[in-house]
Amino acid sequence: MTFVRESFIVFRRQVRMNLRNPAWVLIGVMQPVLYLVLFGPLLKPLVDDFGVENPYTFLVPGLLVQLGMFGAFFAGFGLIGEWREGVVEAERVTPASRTALLVGRLSRDVAQLFVQALILVGLGFAMGMRAPAGGVVIGVLLTLLVGGACAAASNALALTTKSEDVMAPVINMVMMPVLLLSGILLPMTIGPDWLQRVSDFMPFRWIVDAVRDTFTGDFGTSQLMWGTTWAVALFGLALWWGTAVFRKENA
Amino acid sequence: MIQARGLVQTFTTKQGRKKVEVRAVDGVDLDVAEGEVVGFLGPNGAGKTTTLRMLTTLLRPTAGTARVAGYDVATQSKQVRQSIGYVSQAGGVSSYARAGDEVVDHGMLYGLSQAQATASGQQLFEQLDLRGLWQRTPKQMSGGQKRRLDIVMGLVHDPTLIFLDEPTTGLDPQARANLWEHIGRLRSERGATVFLTTHYLEEADALSDRVMIIDQGRIVASDTSENLKAAVSGDQVDLEVADPTRLTDAAAALETIADLVEVDGQHVRGRVSRAGRAVPDLLRDLDRTGIELASIEVIRPTLDDVFLTLTGRSLRDAEAGPTDQPVLEGADQ
Known part of the structure; x- marks a missing residue:
């Protein structure tokens, strides 16, 4: 009970800080809209080559996962600023649970992602996407799990490096292969064999495929099983890492 | 309130390619009684903040134990x-949040x-002269106001023991004097025990009942500022003799109460322990023998003299060049 209360205090503070800077909120909302409106039409003529029926049913799940990953990857940058101002230390000297300090922040990232996901899915339906309601719910849940994992990892990385200059290249280094090997914008199946084999080792590819399957209503696929397993595993791992860093952070 | 025994903190830093282990805090014992105001004085990098972070549970001691407010820092954090x-x-x-x-x-946390925290916070805003700043962000405050706000944060849950890390660093003299007044009131009005670190001599002097001096991770002295000064060097008495022919007589007279007497031009100087008591007799003596003085000056020793005597370096030198210790990044931040 105290854990929930402490997480909520941290969460409320974070949301308040975000709302005080509406530019970020606006950018967060615009991002998915721009992708859908400006990139969706490009995909339309290529749909037949991929073997999918509806471009938006293909594109929206990919954008969802991308939003979850990349929005959350940048969550840690705010934490470096907070650390520099002594906020993290001030919170660590209170009896509050270290996990709550992290979970409160993750909750903000996940809440923000949830709002973005709703906009994206809503807009997708408006533009002609067809997907079963149950599938959309599961797909969005998977997205939130991935977003939470990436946000936790980003926070942990932030407190480990304590420097934007170190963190930015690290994130870029991680992001490039993730983006290229996950089949977010174009399906991996149109690539050569070796590229597909490489992408088999990319957890996010399985998650993207899993979310796609939920949107087309295929709930029995191995992709969905693997994607869900990866999402849960990544989330657990990142949460453990983040908590360890909040507990130990020493400088 | 605080009992620490054998506190040690080691960090590994890189010196070129080699990893070097540095003992930032090297076996610190300290005791602070309830209601005491203790100043922890030392140059930058001496281990003040590292010690403080161990006592406040932010850093786990590499070795040693500490009980703070009756609880063990490692097992009852x-x-x-x-x-x-x-x-x-x-x-x-x-900076961007409302105070x-x-x-x-x-x-x-x-x-x-929420109601208790609001009431306690607003009362503290009154006490620390922050009236009307509740809705402000730190960006819109002066340095002194910001620092007082930090202190409000530390007091909001009404603790009986308060740790202040370099409370007045970066403040202008007026804001500093003002903050000293507020810190002084922590004890007189709240009955709190205060443990503060500083590298300002005046600050340790002005605020604390007792000064602990730390250098290179070890406590080298712990006593009242008065006793430290008296024990270490005594006061310097400087006589300016009006008639140059009487210089040797004046020196002889001063020698009866002082050590290390030296003659320098018209001046005779010597070190006297507790000059306030000895100098009236000296003056009567000089008067009786007809030695006329142009001036007399008694210079109280500073904590810098104490530091110099204890460590062989002045506090300023110690800050300027950590000669045999690699710079610890983050260890004393």
Whole structure:
């Protein structure tokens, strides 16, 4: 009970800080809209080559996962600023649970992602996407799990490096292969064999495929099983890492 | 209130390619009684902040034990955290958040209800002259106001033991004097025990009942500022003799109460322990023998003299060049 209360205090503070800077909120909302409106039409003529029926049913799940990953990857940058101002230390000297300090922040990232996901899915339906309601719910849940994992990892990385200059290249280094090997914008199946084999080792590819399957209503696929397993595993791992860093952070 | 035995903290730093282990704190024993105001004095990098971070549960000691407010810092950290207030060098309030919101959230993390935290915060705003700044952000405050806000954060849950890390660093003299007044009131009005670190001699002098001097990770002295000064060097008495022919007589007279007497031009100088008591007799003596003085000056020793005597370096030198110790990044931040 105290854990929930402490997480909520941290969460409320974070949301308040975000709302005080509406530019970020606006950018967060615009991002998915721009992708859908400006990139969706490009995909339309290529749909037949991929073997999918509806471009938006293909594109929206990919954008969802991308939003979850990349929005959350940048969550840690705010934490470096907070650390520099002594906020993290001030919170660590209170009896509050270290996990709550992290979970409160993750909750903000996940809440923000949830709002973005709703906009994206809503807009997708408006533009002609067809997907079963149950599938959309599961797909969005998977997205939130991935977003939470990436946000936790980003926070942990932030407190480990304590420097934007170190963190930015690290994130870029991680992001490039993730983006290229996950089949977010174009399906991996149109690539050569070796590229597909490489992408088999990319957890996010399985998650993207899993979310796609939920949107087309295929709930029995191995992709969905693997994607869900990866999402849960990544989330657990990142949460453990983040908590360890909040507990130990020493400088 | 605080009992620490054999506290050690080691860090590994890189020197070129080699990893070197540095003992930032090297076996610190300290005791602080309830209601005491203790100044922890030392140059930058001496281990002040590292010691403080161990006592406040932010850093786990490599070796040694400490009980703070009756609880063990390693095994009962939650209870320690609940009982103490800590104001770090960096403060702890986000520049873009409203001061009042931050104070209330902070109080709530200590388990206060929103109403309790608000009431306690507003009362502290009154006491620390921050009236009307509840809705402001630190960006819109002066350095002194910001620092007082940091102290409000540390006090919101009404702790009986308060740690202040370099409370007045970076403040102008007026703001510093003002903050000293507020810190002095922590004890007189709240009955709190205060443990503060500083590298300002005047600050340790002005605020603390007792000064602990730390250098290179070890405590080298612990006593009242008065005793430290008296024990170490005594006061310097400087006589300016009006008639140059009587210089040797004046020196002989001074020698009866002083050590290390030296003659320098018209001046005769010597070190006298507790000059306030000895000098009236000296003056009568000089008067009786007809030695006329152009001036007399008694210079009280400073804590810098104490530091110099104890460590062989002045406090300023110690800060300028950590000669045999690699610079510890982050260890004393």
